[in-house]
Amino acid sequence: MKTIIRNYEVEDWEIVQKFIKLYWNKNSPMIDHSLFEWQHKGYGDLGGSSTTQLLFYDDVLIGFLGSTPVMFQIPRKDKTKIISGIESATWVIHPDFRNRGGGILLLKKTMELGDCLVAQGANDEAVRYFKGLGFDYSEALNRYVIPLDRDGYLKLLSQKPKSNELQTWFDSIDLKSVPSLRSFNPDPGRLESLWRRSTERRDMLTLYRSSDFWSWRYIKNKGFKYYFLGDTSTRGIVVARVEPIFHPKDSLLHGLKVLRIIEMVPFNWKVWDGMVDAKFVDLIKSVLKWGKSEGCVAADFQCSTKRFETILKSVGFKRQNKSYGPPLCSLAGLFQPFRFKPHLINTLWRLDYLDKIIHVPVDDTYILKSDGDMDRPNIWPMPENLG
DSSP states (O other), X not given: OOEEEEEOOGGXXXXXXXXXXXXXXXXXXXXXXXXXXXXXXXXXXXXXXXXXXXXXXXXXXXXXXXXXXXXXXXXXXXXXXXXXEEEEEEEEEOXXXXXXXXXXXXXXXXXXXXXXXXXXXXXXXXXXXXHHTTOEEESOOEEEEEESSHHHHHHTBSSOOXXXXXXXXXXXXXXXXXXXXXXXXXXXXXXXXXXXXXXXTOOOEXXXXXXXXXXXXXXXXXXXXXXXXXXTTTTEEEEEEEEEOOOTTOTTTTTOEEEXXXXXXXXXXXXXXXXXXXXXXXXXHHXXXXXXXXXXXXXXXXXXXXXXXXXXXXXXXXXXOTTSOSGGGOBOSEETTEESSOOOOOEEEEEEETTEEEOOOGGGEEOBTTSTTOSSOXXXXXXXXXX
């Protein structure tokens, strides 16, 4: 009897697919080979070479930890520093082998592959493991919400707001005065230049958004269609997608659309410090106007830091609390399949640099819903009538 850990190879696909079906979720989108391969390809120094770890006992697969190779931009006051790192994904152990140390072995092996590891959406048991290994922890991403259609937004609330409260908020959101815009075909090189300009004065932990990142994560995404709005030379850019609600048992909700703002990169670097830049404000408003023209009844944005909170509130967004409240902000948390109050998206990160753990405050991170295996389909294939 022998236990070994090794990297996933394409030749392992059939046994991994079967393992996911049996011990994770028989309907998981990750049983689609093209989606699985894209998700775990990543970019950077290790991009394209699998970092996903498989655990075998006597040649039988008993566990795996999916991961994605990435590059991180880390806090260094002397200069921008770029390092190799890992985003963890699905972590599954055969029921007969749980609580025997195999899961920790997989995690430690994965940690050896890069100097930084980020995980999101971990269950309580996994959170204990991560914390025990020195990871920083945030209970939930900050989620900002806004109505684009009053009646449609109201349908998506889990709690009823006070009389006229929603109407007052809706009336205060001015989208008529901003110009309409169209999405543009992104140039990964220009997006990288924008990112470098926007963040070169900022000391934070985040994915390094190189041209390879933009190409892999959004442009060649196998699960969703992302739209790029704005520009790389004056205002900055917003990456968004339109998400139709999947709730076939409720005709009032099924098919309603929500604008998911996934990524924001301001041209003016001072926005990261809370400056309300008029050009970026108008861009966000124009994005909301675009989303409304696409039929969206609400919009949201999720991020680890509160650095954008001032500018988002100036647009009209409100921050949802960790209990999916207050009532005015009780926008459902999951749309495919629809759920009012899914588990919060927690975040864990560990940065090792110069042989020591560097603890990074959460507001000095820029970690999004699109990081750490969170922004991918939950239903696959997507029904044709929902897009």
